[in-house]
Amino acid sequence: MTESAARGHNSDLPLRPLSYALGAEVTRIDLTDDLDDSVIEAIKDAWNEHHILLFRGQKLTPAAHIAFSRRFGDLDRHDSTPHYRMKEFPELLQITNRLIDGKPSETRNTGRNWHSDYSYTDHPAAASMLFCTEKPPVGGDTMFCNMVRAYETLSDKMKHIVDDLDAVYDIGLTAGINERDPQKTADVRRLNPPIAHPAVRVHPRSGRKALYVSERTSHFHGMTPAESKPLIDYLCAHATSPENVYRHVWEVNDLIAWDNRTTMHLALADFDQTAPRHMLRTTLLGEKSGFVV
C-alpha cells in the first residue's frame, strides 16, 4: 500500500492531523484511564497510519508513562546508555538541562542531528514516547520527518540502489557526544561498536518500506566513506525536505509517540539554555538487527 493510499483509514479515535506529511493528535483521551484493548488497537492503527501521535494535556506520573507505554510492547531499560536513565525508573531516559548530581546533564544537547533512536545499537528502538514536564517559554521544538514517504518519493532506480545497501551507524556521530564525560563516552562506545543495518526497513505491522539512513550514518557497508557521503547527504536532504517534516511546538504535559522505523527526528536548540527543559522518554524494544562491522 502506498503512503497516500493508506490515508483515509477510518478509526473510531478522534484524530486531528498535524501536517500533510505525518502526525496526528489524538484528542479527548486520558492516558491514565484503564484503556480498553480496542482503544489500544485503534491507537496502533492510527500510529501506523500517521507515524507520530500527539496526546496533549496528559498528567502522567513516571509509573503511568511506563504503564501506558507497556501496552505497545516491551520497554528498553536503556542498558546501552546507562548513565542517562532515571535511577528509580530505568525504563525512563531523561533528556534534560537540569543539574544532575550538581552538574549540567549530558543529555541537555541530545538529538541535535537527524536520527532514529538507538540506530547505533543492535536493537534499534521500535518506537519512543517522549513526555514534556518542563519547557522554556519559547523554542525547544522537535522536528519529525516521514521515512516511508522519503522512500516512496525516490525514483525506481534509486530505490533499487538503496534496497541493496546496509547503512553503518556510529555512535561517534551522535551530536554533542564529544562534549560529554570521556569515561562515559568510552563506556557507551564500547557498548555500541559501529553496526550495519539495512538502509531500507520493512515495517513489521504495515509491510511498508521506509528509508533508514540518517545523519548518524558513517558510510554504506562495502563502500568507502568518501563514496558514501554524497549519497548519505542526498538521502538525508531528501528525507528532511520541508514538505516532509512536521515541527512540534511543545506544551507541558504533551506526550508524543513516534515510530522509529518510519520517522527521524531532530531536537532543536532554538531556546534559552538557562530556561529548564525536561523530558522523559520510554523506548519500545525493537527486533535484533544488524551486524557489527
Ligand SMILES: [Fe+2]
Ligand atoms: Fe532521539
